[in-house]
Amino acid sequence: MLLAIMIPQAAWAQEGPLDKSGPKGITVDEIIKRFAAKEKEFKEARDQYTYRQDVKVMTLEGDTPDGMYQQVFDVTFDDKGKKVKTVVFAPQTTLQRIMMTEEDFDDIENRLPFVLTSDEIGEYDVLYVGQQKQDELNTYVFDIGPKQIVGKKRYFQGRIWVDDHDFQIVETYGKTVPDIKKKKSNENLFPKFTTWREQIDGQYWFPTYTRAEDTLHFSMQDVKIREIIKYTNYRRFGSKSRITFQGQEVEKAEPKPGEQPPPEPPKPQ
Secondary structure (H helix, E strand, O other), X not given: OOOOOXXXXXXXXXXXXXXXXXXXXXXXXXXXXXHHHHHHHHHXXXXXXXEEEEEEXXXXXXXXXXXXXXXXXXXXXXXXXXXXXXXXXXXXXXXXXXXXXXHHXXXXXXXXXXXXXXXXXXXXXXXXXXXXXXXXXXXXXEEEEEOOOOOOOOEEEEEEEEEOOOOOEEEEEEEEEOOEEEEOOEEEOOXXXXXXXXXXXXOEEEEEEEEEEEEEEOOOOEEEEEEEEEEEEEEEOOOOOOOEEOOEEOOOOOOOOOOOOOOOOOOOO
8 A cells, every 4th residue: 555745844843963972861761761651641631632634645656646545534522422533525536556455544543643652662672862953842862663563463663753851752753564565466565754743732742744755666566655644623522531641630721702723834735
């Protein structure tokens, strides 16, 4: 199959040089322990938010799209508090040289907005690379990959940037593994992608944009693809459940009467 991305809002960030020196005032092991714990808190919080996800996957001839898959869906909750995915836009696909697979859909929903919690971190090798400035953020940089591939489970392999204040992942670059090659007529390949996060509600760093542009080398042909995924309209689910962060309950910010949400910044096309 395929995947892909381009360059999101966060890609406009000014990225400083990589400082390969060790962290000051904290050990690498402590950083890993703290961000894994924070990521677990974040994952539990994100499970209580509604949002919209807009997915576009294109094949390219040069830089010109010659086929596209698109789906827009809302993730909400029913009256019993169960998560519900509702498709709001899904035109007929025009992809001809590739097809979307079950693994693609699963990656789009669960691995491109990558979260590495204390529950999963034992499955990965985590290598400290250094420190790097991302706009006003100071980040710790790690290369990660699965220690081993177990059964049909899928993993992330690549690089993550962890904010040195909130100890949450703010950027991810890499790909899902493994590629699946059963035979020439049944190859499932996956591209490199980048996912950026932005702070929502002043507490959590949520994935807001994923882009990838890569060439997949199938046995019969090479196929250039582009994938763009936007995550918007994050809202806390209005139930009786509480969201806590660092042991304290997070208050939900209600809009003022007549107040309109701020317009989204323009995204590159």
